Amino acid sequence: MALPLASNKPLLAPLAEKSVLMHVVIVALGSLLLAAASQIQVPFIPVPMTMQTFGVLLIGAMGGSRLGAETVALWLAEAFVGAPFLAGGVGGFAVFGGATAGYLAGFLVAAFVVGWLMERGAARNFLTLVGSLVIGEAILMALGAAWLAALFGASVAWKSGVAPFLLGDAVKIALVAATVLASQRLRKTA
Secondary structure, eight states: OOOOOSOSOOTHHHHHTSOHHHHHHHHHHHHHHHHHHHHSEEOOSSSOEESHHHHHHHHHHHHHHHHHHHHHHHHHHHHHTTOSOBGGGBOSGGGGGSTTHHHHHHHHHHHHHHHHHHHTTGGGSHHHHHHHHHHHHHHHHHHHHHHHHHHHOHHHHHHHHTGGGHHHHHHHHHHHHHHHHHHHHHHHHO
16 A cells, blocks of 8 residues: 655645744644644543544654654643643643653654654555554653653553553554545645
């Protein structure tokens, strides 16, 4: 299921390169997308299941390493200063020391890594696309679980911070892959 592309540039990267204003608009809109995705949730304790990971992986895949990382960094900065952009409409610096702090750091790293992999051709076929998204997901889960383990122990980290999310995250990876493939088809016909 290979889709040949004219370049390895993720879809939004060429748009962001057109002007500083376009770059700023794309990053700002991406942070708002993440804020909206954060509000779509299924409550779990101590970590809720949200569409944040979908947004983070999509932004990395569509924007590339730089644009993806900048977008997630802006979203995290907005939340840090109190904007209600995180799961459950929370924000503020206290969240960055709580149970979800490792996931928040993982979002930034995952967006960068997925974008970096896309820039190197990971979206050229279905298997490498999904593989790159799985790597991004593994990074953010590993950082989130490591932080939870430091706070509550490895057993709690696995039972509350990893295991309940595996199926949902697999679905989100499939949705991101489908979105990226659909965008490639649109770009190819444009």
